[in-house]
Structure formats: C-alpha cells, structure tokens
Amino acid sequence: MSRPLGLGAMSLWALRRAARSLALLVGASFLVYATLRTAPGNMVDLVLGLNGTEEARATLRAEFGLDSGVLLGYARWAARAATGDLGRSITFSPGEGVAELALGAFAVTLGLALVSLLLSVTFAYALAVALGRPQPRQGLLLGPLSFLNAAPSFVVAVCLAHGINALIHLQLQGGGRVGPSWYPIPTYQSISDSLAPFSFAMISISLGDGLFMDLFNAVRAELRAVSGAQFMSAVRAKGARTRPHIVKNLVVPTLSLFTARLPLVLSAVVVVEYIFTLDGSGYLLFEAAKVRDVPVVVGVSLFFIAAVILMNLILDLVKAKVDPREVARVE
Amino acid sequence: MSAEMSAEMSAEMSGASVVRVEGLTVAFDTPAGRKTVVDGVSFDVSPGEVLGVLGESGSGKTMSTQSILGLVDGYPGVVGGAISLTHAGVTHALLADLPAHLYARRGVTQKRDRAWQRRSRAVMTPLWGQAVTAIFQNPRRSLDPLMTVGEQLVEALAAAAAKRGARPAAEALRAEALRWLERVQMVSPPRVFASYPHELSGGMCQRAMIAVALACKPTLLVADEPTTGLDATVRAQVVSLLRALVREESCAMLYISHDIREVLFLTDRVIVMRHGRVIERASTADLRAGVGERHPYTRSLLDASGLVERAAPAAPAAPAAPAAGALLLRARGLNKAFHGRDGGVTRAIDHVDVDLYRGEVVALIGESGSGKTTLGRALTRLLQLDSGDMTLGGEDLRALGGAPLRAARRGFQMIFQNQQANLHPSLSVREMLDESLRLHQPALSAQGRRERARALLARVGLGSHEERYVASLSGGEQRRVGLARILATSPALIVADEPTSGLDAAIKLQIIDLLSEVKGDDLTYLLISHDLGLVRKIATRVLVMLRGRVIEEMPIADLGARPHHPYTEKLLAAAELGDRELSLDAVSVEDVEAGARGCSYARVCPLARAQGLAARCAASPPPLAPHPRGGALACFGLRTDA
C-alpha cells in the first residue's frame, strides 16, 4: 500500500510538528500580550502607580511596545522576548531581569512537577499491577481513595502542613493557647528548612486534584487494553515472550498521560509551592502579583506556556519515534 | 447414524491424534444467568489432518478456543470434559486435575481467574509455537503495531529455535524470514520485512500471520475465521495459500469458520456445531458429493452456499427479465475523486453512467475499495460529486438543495453498510419510527403514527419490538427495523449497501427474502453486494465495478453464462471457492495499481498478456460498449472476439 516511511518523511513530519509548536507559542504569547493591552486605563499607571519617574515610564513603554499599535507593539515585545529580554522587575525585586528571576524559579517548579508526575505514574502502575483486573471488593479500597483524592491539592497541602506540625508539636509540647485541647499548635519553622518542604509539596500534588486516581484508572485501562490486545494472543501463540511487547506498547499511552497531565500538575505546583514557601515560580508569581509587578507575572506566564508547548513537542517526537503510526495521525 | 458415528469415533481413537477433545462443556456466567456455549463436544484431529468446525458466528467459538488454549487472560468457564494435545510423542492433558473450585463456584472471582491462568500458562507455555499455534480473525490486529513484520517473524523463528535448543545467527534468521515471506506470496519480501502492519493491507497481514504461525513448525494450527472481513479474491488467496502450505508442512489444522464454502475447500473432515452441540460429522468428500443423510441445518447451509444448486441439473429460473418499466434514475458521467493528505488522488467514481428502471433490482458488485459505496452515496445525494448529471423521475437531482432536497429524499432512501444500519443507539424503535413518520407524514395524529408504526413493523416481520433499543436487537432485527424506517417514507428507490454484511447465512437469506417481499412492483433496488449467491437470488441486472469504473453490465441470466471481463471472471472464481481450483496468484484490487491511465486491470490481466494487448490496455481506458449477447463490457481483449 503506502511506501514505508523513510527518514525523509519522518524528519519532514518533525519539522512540521516543530513549526506548529512555534505557531502556538506565537499565538499564545500574543494572547497574553493582548490581555495586557486591553487592561482598563493606562497600563503604565497600573504598573508604576502615579508616582513613577519619567524615565521608568519610558523604559516600560519601550519594553512593552506601548507606543505602537497592538500588532506592532507585539512584534517589538516578542522580538525582545525572543532574545531573552523579558524586561525588569519593578516592585517585587526592583531592577532585576525578569528572565533570570523566572528561569531560576521555573527550574524548581518544573522539577517538582516532573518528579511528582513520575512518582504518581510509578505508583499508579504498581497499584494497577498489584490489584490486577477490577473486582467488586476493590471498591472498598478504591472508593474512599478516589473520594479523598478529589480534594484540591492546596487543601491537601494545608492539611498536611498542619498534620505534620501536629506531630512535631506533640513532641515539643508548646505552651499557652486557646481553643479546644485536641487542636495542636503548628510551628511552621519546624518544617520550612530541610528537604521536607519539597517532599511535602510532592506528596500534596500527587494526592490532590484527583491526580493519582486519574493516573491509576488510565494506567489500569491501558494495561488491560494492551495485555488483552489480540496481538498479545498471537505473540503467546507463537511461543514468544509477551513482556517486551507489553512494555513497548505502554510507552506511548504513558507518554500521552504525561502530556495530558503536565499543565494541570504545573497549576497545582504553583499553589502548593506557595504554601510550603518553596522558592519556585508559584511563589514568585503570587508575591509579584500582590505588588502588581506586571513584567514578572507576564514573564512567569510565558515560561509556563513555553514549557507546556515544548514538553508536548518533545513527547510527540518521542512518540513518533516509538510508534510509526503517530506520523500518519497528525491532526 | 449413531452406529456410523461411533464407528468413526473408534476409528479416530485408534490412531494417535494430535488433539483429542472429549465431552467438552464450556459455560459463561453472565448477569442473565449461565450460558452454555459448548455442550459436550468431542472430536479429534490426526497428524496432518484438517478438521473443519462449522458454526454460526458469535456463538463463542473464538472465546472458547482462545481461553482454552490459554491465549487470553481469564477463566474460560470450562465445566467439564478433557482435552489432550500430543506433541513429540508426549500427551499433555489440558484440563486434567483442575482444582475442584474452578468448576464449582458461580460468578467470576479473581481467585479462580488467577488459578486458571497460572495453571493454563504452566501447561501451555512449553506447547505454544511448537505443539500448537493459532491465527485469528482481524489480521491487522494480530500483529504488534509497533514492530515491523520482519521483526515479528524473526521473533517467532528465534522462539521456535530456542525451544529446540538452537541459537541461530541474526543473519540466518533474517534469511529464513525472507524465505517465509516469499512462500506466502509477498510481492516484495524485503519491503514487507521492513514494513509496519499498518502499512499493509488486511490480506497481506493475514499472509504474514500465516508465515509467523507456520514458521514455528507447529504440530497443530488452530485457524479461527482467518478470512473474516477480507474480500472475496483476497480470501481466496489466503485460503488457497493456507491449504497449500499446511499440506506442504504436513501440519494438522483445526479450521473454525462459519463459511461452508471455505470449510469444504480446505478440510478433510467437518463437524457442524449448533447451539453448542455437534449436530453433524462428515467427511468433506461426502458433503461435496451430497452423499448421505444430512441434518436440516447442514442442509440449509449447503443450500445457502449455492453449491448444491449448481450441482442440481436445473437451477431454479432466474428472476424474470426486467419488466422494462419507465426510466427512474439516469446518471451520466459521474466523477468523484478523494484527495489524500499525502497528495494522492483516489478516483472513487470515474466516468460512471447508470440507468435504473422502475421495478428493477440492480446489483452492484466489486471488491471493497472499488467505489460501490461512493457511487451509492452519490446517487442518493449524500456526497458532493465533482461532475456529472443525475435525474430522478425527470427531476434534476443535482440542482436540488436545502428544503426541496430534503423533501425529495423521501423518494430515494439508503440502507447503510454498517451493522447497526440506520438506527440511532439511544432511541427506541418506537421513538425512531415516530420521528420518521412525523417528518414524512405530518398529517398523521399521534395515534395514527402509532398505528402506522405497528403496521410497518408487522410488514418487516417484527412484533413486539417497539420499546427496544438498537443494542438489544440482533443483527437481523436491526436490519428489519432499518427497513421499516425506510418504508415509512414510501420511497421509489432504495440503495441497499451490503444489507446482509455481518449476518449469518440463514439470516442473510431471510433478509434477502424480506427485501424481495416488500419490493412489490414499483420499488427499485440498487443492491450493493459482493455476495454473488445473494445477487443471483434477487437481482435482475448486474453492474461490476473496478477501481471506480463500471467495467461490465449484464442481465442476471448472463452471469456465468457468457464470456466475461477478466476481472469479473476472477470474482466469480473467488466466490465459488469450492467449485474450482484457484490459481495461487489470485490478485485483489489492493494489488492493482491505483490511478492507472488505461484499464485498471492491465497490469495483472491474463487476457491482455495472452493477446499481446498490454500496451494498448495501459494507454487508454476501454469504453463500456454493448455486448452482442446483451449488457455491456469494457475490455479491449473481449470486444474483438465477441
């Protein structure tokens, strides 16, 4: 039928896919910019307040291309952004480059997101394999689990912070207070240094927002679909080992899960970081937003957008490498 | 009969059989209660013998074989009997000493599933590949989509070698794999070797599967409806190949099928199963020769196959020649091309002219991909044509649009190819009919609609099905409801696209009978089908399509009675599998070059080769010219000698 896809077709596809990512990046950053430009009143006043210096005003106008129309302004702004110049922080950390600020913070965020996701997927696979096919009585375990798992990650984080503190407090036996005697007094200091915050954040993300149960259900369905596929019977029938086939066929669905979940996990990370005062972009975002440091907020947004688009691109390329059908399946 | 049977059985038992099944009973526990799918079945297969198991589709044959062979997870629901497999002089009992709790308890429990799985894996793992292997229906899904065909073939060869204690070099494995691909008639083995399954057609995938299965050098091959969903000529190729290779390899085969023609073609002995029981045991030779008393069900299968009819001296008179009613539909120069993503162009309809007269039943035959469905949809204004003219009862069909078109639609209806036909899955039968009647007969009151709906259901032979949903109807009932709905519009023309696909032989007949019953004098059918048996039963005229072109047209009486277009000949040969030996190089449309400038058949046409016409045929398409004996034909080779 069709000719085997040579390297030519494959790299052509990769190029097209990359071009689409670039177009998305341009489009999404334009949406952000357009949001800025539609701000009520004067954006410079909004950012600098009424008492900014003339010089600061001029810089800001130049940085955001405010003197030109929306399209031209976007072009100027995007051209600067493309060279890594995202402007300077105004109120949060005056004078510091937004790109440096956001990059450092984003590394923490992305790390946390990926580690949590990886951990969840691993445990989801472990549980799915351990439980085997669905059975009525598993509901006793899975029902409550999925119910609890529906809690938003920030609530889990708050509960966790308090729960941990309660344990520590019981040892420290802190002094005077009001309220019922069963309620312990948390001391945030006790958990804020050391590795603990990172791990707690990770746990909150995995256990919140339904992440774990979603992954578990998806993974279990994939596992069943792959090991029950007809070609597995054929593999058995010819006397070969099935495991390599199962593993290989799980790669793409697992990667797809990753792609699908990443934006949501990033959102969760933003909130949870803030609760555990981790120095990530979530913390940066909220602190900057509090003092209306628009360049920083915009910079962080761009990092998120770029990260999600880039991640999707990488995963799609990997998928296409593993599964030749992906190339034919471009939407 | 029983004496004959026991004699046969004891004869079988005296020989060393490859597989012996005794009193096997398989039952599944469904929410509706226990369902026995196999009920005390016994048979055995001697070395090198081919045994056919003939039974209705959907009766659990696949499920039982696969789970008993341990190929799928889960408990098969075996409740009794014995199965023994003999390989290399050792007999393995598959069901012996099963823990009692496997049989006793109702309901699927995880414990039982796991116990069964552990056990069947322990028994079967050493046997797979060597003692027994299998090929399945849905060849495309039988190959791992992420590995090339070559890799999978090599894997099988390596596994087989490993069981013999050998470790051949990669080069040797590759060479042997290529040899196997050649043996299963791949046109270009190295290319197929490097291809992924999705790049191959269904027939090629099945041939690759046959290579994989036989490369293991099994003692027994279990073939479970390996031709389901394949086109007639592709099927003919697969079946012929299987027959030749199994004999060459002297491998025993258990051939499970619902198609009596295939079974007669392939096997030495046949058992016929119905409702889980064996109702007939016979040698294939006897069945073919019509020797001996037959169970009525077997009889009906033989009748439905058309084989017996042909054996009988006088075939029942073909439907009377068309009563030459008035011209109903006239289509000229229809064209429709689809543009693929990769820039390729498929000419699904290529300069087609069609005339339909009132009261006719015109059959449109051809293999899948030849454009039958597209033509049917074009004639019912369901897709946008590139060019051409159509008039229905004098009215210019192509000029219609919007509300006038919707109003005109009640005059021409279509039965769709799909299993669930025209039916919406979340509407009950009553709701569906009500909806149609409200649209097409707005004058009726609610009560009137109800009565009319009942009458329609009665007309298609359905009683109390009003509150049922599609999913709970059988395939045949779905077709009936679909027909009732169409009749609600009182159409003049019905285009029926494979109205019997996916149905069992007996049900097929019923549906065809129903179609002729409701036809009356005025109704016109365009019947799209690749089942020549059915076409013979009902059609008055036949159109043959190849690659978007109509290449032959004839009155039904001429079908098989005069020289045909070479491609029509091939279709006829493939359809009558049991009657003639097929040459092994059966070619299907998928091998015929797409977008040829001349005759689509030129590249593989034996007639062109014999008459030295190849150059001419390849240069320009032969026009559809009247045949002296009636009908028309598009072939340079035949026109001259006619």
Add this chain to the structure above:
Amino acid sequence: MWSSAGARRALGAPWSTSLTLSALMVGAVLLCGLVNPLVEYDPVLEVDLSRRYLPPSAEHLLGTDGQGRSVAFRVFKGVEAFFFPGLLAGLLAALVGGALGATAGYVGGGLGRGIAAALELLDTLPRMVFLVLVCTIYQPSIALIAATSSLLFVPSVATLVRRRVEALAAEDYILAHVAHGFHPLKVVGYHLLWLQCRALLIRQFIFVFAYVLFIETALSYLGDYGVQEPRPSWGNMVAQTRTSPTEWPWLFPAVAIILTIAALLTLGDALAQREEEVKR
C-alpha cells in the same frame, strides 16, 4: 484534573453508598446556594470578641472564629461565593464549548480546522497562571474569575465534543439520518448533541462548577483575589491558617471543600455513566 469515569465501573457495590452520600452532599450545597440570597448576613454585626474560638456547641455548631463569629454560619454563607458564579461558568462553558465543538466536528473542513486551531491555542494558556495574570491586570472579582475560568474551559469541553461529534458524524447512522431527510440542524442539535453528548456536557458542567469552587477557594487562600474578608468564602476561611496558624476553625471549610468537590465529581461521573448505560 479529576477525571475518573473508569474507576466507577470497577467499583461495584460499595459505590452506590457513596453515590447516595454524594447526592445528599450536592443536594445540601444546592439548597444552601439557593437559600443563601434570602438570608441576611452582616459580617460586621456578627463580630463579638467576647466569644472568640469557642469550641463546637449546640449554639454554635462548629464553634466560633477569632472574631467570635459562628463558623457554621460562615460556612453556610460561604457557599454564595462560588455558587452562582460556578453555575454560570459551567453553563457558559458547556453551551459555548458544545456549540463550537459541534460546529467544528460536524462541519469540518476549513471552518472546523480553524476552530480546532483556535481551541488548541486557548488550551495552551496555563489556567491558574493566566487567572493570576488577569487578576493582576484587571480589578479582581469573583465574576471576573468565573468568566475567565469558563473561557479557559471552553477548549477542553469543545475538544471533547468535537472528537465525539467527528467520530459519530463519520458513522453511518448519522449519515442515515441526513439521508432520511432530517434537517441538518436537527441532526446536529438533537441526534448528535442532545442524544449523544448530553452526558458529556452535564459532566463538564459539573466539572467547571467544581473548578470554580476550587479556583475561588485557592485564589482567596493565596492572593486575596476571591471574596474578601470580612465576607466569608471557604477559601478565605481556610486562609486564616496563614494569619493565625494556631487555630482550628479552618478545618471545617477545608472539609467542606473536599466533600463538595468529591461529591460533585462522583455525581457527575455517575450521571454520565447512567446516561450511557440506560440504553443497554
């Protein structure tokens, strides 16, 4: 976030209990939400520093907070913060998403591809971050948050609908309805959207509702973007842990958040699943 139709099928018997409980919980929230506008509440008048941090009692079911206000009453009144915005956002996302998805899926071609591309673009915006951005630039209000949330959910709803409609439109039976003479709008609106995507849309509606609850609480916990003190919202009540970490009244709204979201999702899944199964 939160999608788990698969597990429900696997859960079996015990599930019906949690389904009942969920329905009760959602019913309670619904009732609270509907009654809320009828109940007068002046958060300033409530302040009574003489009864700070009272433990739960018959008079104050859940005790009192740091300003002597009844926690139970504030939990009840906190429903107002997300209830109507959530309903509106859910409705908007389901309607707009459904319409866009159906158009893109059924019409296809250039228009379909255009809509799909626009949706994909909108989908790259990180929800939480974009909401913060919008709140930074505009005057933050719950209406703004709800409107932006529903906008951010339009792509996912529309994509689900588009996939479904696209798949179904390719099926013979939908073409059969056209062939039968039904108006295309009826086929899309009734046979496709209403009969086949209803469950999906209901589920998405509930989902967006839950998201607005989530985002309102999260944002008022984090950045004072939601409903502001002294008016109660579950989020700003939980946020008290930041200023008075030694006290406990935050626990009740936190539990309310967990229970409500879990119940909503459970109910959404169950409704959707029942829809699918009813025709078997």
